[in-house]
Amino acid sequence: MKHLSKYLLRVAMCTAILLAALPLVALAADPTSPTSFPHNVTFKTASGDVPVSFATADEAISDSTNRGVGWESGGALDKKYFLGWSPSANYETTDGAKLYYAQEKASELVKDDVTELYPVFISRLGVTGYLNGNVTHINLNKSDQDTVPGSVINTELDTNPTDHDINLYFDESRNSYELSLESSFDMNKIIAHWLYTGNGSTIMTNTQSDQGSSAKRAGYTHVDLNITIPDEVEVPEELKLTFTGYFFQPYMALDTTSRDKFEIAEVSGAEKWNITSLVSDTNPSTSFTIKNPAKSRNITVRTILRTNSAYGGKKILGVSGHDVENENMRLVAESPLTISKDKALELVGNSQKATISGRVDGYVKMPTFYFLDLSQSIPAIEAKTPVSISFSPVLVKFDKNTAGLGDSSEQNLGTSRVAYNGALNTDSFNTGTKPTATVLGDALADNPAPFDAAAGLTYQFEGWNTKPDGTGNTFTENSIVREPITVYAIYKANALTMNEAPQLVVTDKSITQGEELDVKSLIVSATDTEDGDLKNAVQVVSDGGFNKDVVGEYTVTFKVTDTQGASATKTAKITVAAKPAPQPNTPNNPTPGNPIPGTKKPAPSSKTVKPAKTAIPATGDTTNTGLYVALLGLSAMGFLGARHYKKSLTK
Numbered sequence: 068m069k070h071l072s073k074y075l076l077r078v079a080m081c082t083a084i085l086l087a088a089l090p091l092v093a094l095a096a097d098p099t100s101p102t103s104f105p106h107n108v109t110f111k112t113a114s115g116d117v118p119v120s121f122a123t124a125d126e127a128i129s130d131s132t133n134r135g136v137g138w139e140s141g142g143a144l145d146k147k148y149f150l151g152w153s154p155s156a157n158y159e160t161t162d163g164a165k166l167y168y169a170q171e172k173a174s175e176l177v178k179d180d181v182t183e184l185y186p187v188f189i190s191r192l193g194v195t196g197y198l199n200g201n202v203t204h205i206n207l208n209k210s211d212q213d214t215v216p217g218s219v220i221n222t223e224l225d226t227n228p229t230d231h232d233i234n235l236y237f238d239e240s241r242n243s244y245e246l247s248l249e250s251s252f253d254m255n256k257i258i259a260h261w262l263y264t265g266n267g268s269t270i271m272t273n274t275q276s277d278q279g280s281s282a283k284r285a286g287y288t289h290v291d292l293n294i295t296i297p298d299e300v301e302v303p304e305e306l307k308l309t310f311t312g313y314f315f316q317p318y319m320a321l322d323t324t325s326r327d328k329f330e331i332a333e334v335s336g337a338e339k340w341n342i343t344s345l346v347s348d349t350n351p352s353t354s355f356t357i358k359n360p361a362k363s364r365n366i367t368v369r370t371i372l373r374t375n376s377a378y379g380g381k382k383i384l385g386v387s388g389h390d391v392e393n394e395n396m397r398l399v400a401e402s403p404l405t406i407s408k409d410k411a412l413e414l415v416g417n418s419q420k421a422t423i424s425g426r427v428d429g430y431v432k433m434p435t436f437y438f439l440d441l442s443q444s445i446p447a448i449e450a451k452t453p454v455s456i457s458f459s460p461v462l463v464k465f466d467k468n469t470a471g472l473g474d475s476s477e478q479n480l481g482t483s484r485v486a487y488n489g490a491l492n493t494d495s496f497n498t499g500t501k502p503t504a505t506v507l508g509d510a511l512a513d514n515p516a517p518f519d520a521a522a523g524l525t526y527q528f529e530g531w532n533t534k535p536d537g538t539g540n541t542f543t544e545n546s547i548v549r550e551p552i553t554v555y556a557i558y559k560a561n562a563l564t565m566n567e568a569p570q571l572v573v574t575d576k577s578i579t580q581g582e583e584l585d586v587k588s589l590i591v592s593a594t595d596t597e598d599g600d601l602k603n604a605v606q607v608v609s610d611g612g613f614n615k616d617v618v619g620e621y622t623v624t625f626k627v628t629d630t631q632g633a634s635a636t637k638t639a640k641i642t643v644a645a646k647p648a649p650q651p652n653t654p655n656n657p658t659p660g661n662p663i664p665g666t667k668k669p670a671p672s673s674k675t676v677k678p679a680k681t682a683i684p685a686t687g688d689t690t691n692t693g694l695y696v697a698l699l700g701l702s703a704m705g706f707l708g709a710r711h712y713k714k715s716l717t718k
Contacts, residue, residue: 098177099124106177110134111156111185121173128152128176128184129169136186146191150260151388152184159187159257166260166388175387189261191441194431198445200255203292203427205450206231207251207395214454218244219487221459223551230452237415237458237496239489244406246300248454249399250292250425256392262314263391265374265382275432278378279338281321281328281369283430284444287378289369290315290429292398293323296364299410299421299456304360305332307401308368311352313386313394315370317342318378320357323365332356343379351383351394354401368398411458412495420457425450460484460496461548465512468535468555472520480515480556483508485548492544511544515556526558566631569595571605573625573639578615580646586610586623589639595629604628608636618645 097103104124110117117134133149140147155164166187167175176184189197206214211225211233218235225234235244254262276286296302310317319340320329328340333355346353357366373382406414406421414421427448433441465480481502486494491511502508511531518526531554533539540546542554572591578584586607593601604627611621621641628634 098174103177104173106173108176108181109183110136110152111183112136121176124172124174124177126173127169128167128171128173133169140188141190147188148190148261150187150189150257150264153187154179154181154183154185156185158185166256166392168264168388171387187257187260189257191433194258194261194433195441195443197255197258198431198443201258201427201445201448202253203425203448203450204251204253204452205423205425205454206247206249206452207253209247209249214247215456216245216247224459231454232420233455234457234459235411236487237411237460239486239494241488242408243301244411244456245403246405246423246454246456247400248404248423249397250294250450251398252290252292252396252427252448254396259314259391259394260388262372262374263382263386275375275377279319279341281319281326283326285430286432286442287371288375288430288432289318289371290396290427290445292368292370292396293426293428294366294368294398295323295424295426296366296404297421297423298364299406299414300364300423301405301407301410302359302362302364303402303404304358304362305356305402306359306366307354307356309352309354309399309401310368310370310397311399312370312373312396313351313383313391314373315396316346316373316381317353317355318369318371320355321367321369322363323367324363329366330358332358341379343381346379346381348381348383370396406456408495414456415458415460415496418457420455422453422455424453461487461489462551463491463542463548464551464553465502465531466535466553466555467515468557469515469518469526471535472518472526472558474518477504479504480512481506481508483510483512485509487549488547490545490547518558520560524560526560529557529559531555532557566629566633567596568633569593569598569601569627569629569635571625571627571635571637573623573637575640575642577642577644579644580618581616584613584615584641586613586641589623589641590625593627593635595627595633597631598629601627601629611641613641615643618643 101123105120105122107118107120110119112135114135119134129152136149138149149169151166151168153164153166155161158164158166165179167181167184175181209231211220211228211231214231215233215235218241219238220228221234221236225232238244275288278287280286308320319342320331321327321340322329330339331342331345333345334341342353342355345355359366371378371380373380376382404423410421413419427445429445431443431445433443435441461484462482463485464482467474467476467478467480469476470478481504483491483500483502484496484507485491486496489495491497491509494509496509499510500506500508501510502512514528517528520526531542533542533552533554535555537555537557542552571593573589574591576584576589587605590602590605593605595601606626608624608626609622611623613621613623619642621643622638623641624636624638626634626636
């Protein structure tokens, strides 16, 4: 118990010490606290070190003498202008280095624990070199999902969530796809400080002209933010934009190609294009609405310097050097741009992308020295991160699912495409194309044929399922699809039944040379127990070279197959006999229709003369039957003739 009391006492004492120290820690961390002062800083100047002890937090970093550093130095083209102080001796080339303006408070130095400062200058000759160090972006620091709010990204094809090359699923339930877009312009930090402070402002503003002109290279300093919207993206007739910048402000909006200025919905009066009346000298953001009845797809927002008061510039006071060096001019589309369902479908069909790109260019108006005009164009800077939108369908793969049953045939029955939130039977892709192993379809695959297993079973297809064992969800042509899936054929096992082969009957045929004959007329019948009459399904496998004009014997082969693959084959013979040769016209063989030699009687026609029916003994030899009949007739005629002769004598 005694030891426990001592332990608790130590804990209480430690807690009290910590609580007492917290206010001291808090005071030490507060750059405005009197305990932080005096704060000693050494100013590194060309004339030597200048030590300064700041007594209060509100004391300006520079005094009336600027710590012995001139606000300007040199002359003519080599003239230099003071911008501010930096803890880095090489501020221009040191990433992350800070700059403090002369009027900023000493508390900023305390906060950053700065004890040494170096002067930073800009020269007239150096200005043009800084113009090449600028960068423009579209949707900088925005994810792909932020760019297409509410849409579903196909992560199988779009594997980088920040590259702005975005692939969306074509969604059957959506009539349009919204795009959230903004462009930004990251300016060289030396130029940015120069433009904000106005130090050396005569470099740009002392010889300006062409006020209100929308022309390229108009005679005043300006930066143009150019946006190109592709045909696939719908452009509204009124487009609301917000521009943000500490050293530039919006001046006008115009058609990039025609250079025609747009009217601004919030502006009245003669100059309805002039945005300067909407600009604030306390807020870096300005919102305005472009009237674009022609739905131009090439839009330029021209900006001018806030220090250019002659043209309506409004400088924002009290901005720190740190804020200016980290500032990106931004142009945000407050009105959503959209891609319609029909346009998205076209992009899928053509395998194309809709790309929103941007470009920054402009003009720096500088004075003329000794007849030398130093003005020049700002080199065009293409957006480093254009936004590209493409669309794809969801894929449904069909698996035969018989490998586990001993089937070694191809298991891939094809793939069909279907819209996200759509069904194969009703979505926008459906054309009735059945999938195969080599053809991308858009409909339900054909049912697999029954599968005979070695165990004496036959498997009949029952349906499709999302799991190979049939425990998943049933899949039909009306199933709604929301992800790529493989569906598997599910079967029901039945006892194997034998299929009887068809019965085929054919007949032989003899014809005379030249006589017409259709070989299929030799088919008598073709029947099958399961399929019924198959006569019309009989095929001539071979006609044996049959030629009705060539004497000979031909073998014709016929085959019939039932729906389960059983077949029967039969042959028939065709005999082609020689045509009888024509007989010569002789006395013993008169030609029908011609006179019998020695007479005027025509020979009897072979078609009308019929031989007498004579009963002949059935001797078994009929070779000389005609001769016997002729002799018998002659004998009878002789007998009758002799009898007639005797009668005439007796008279």
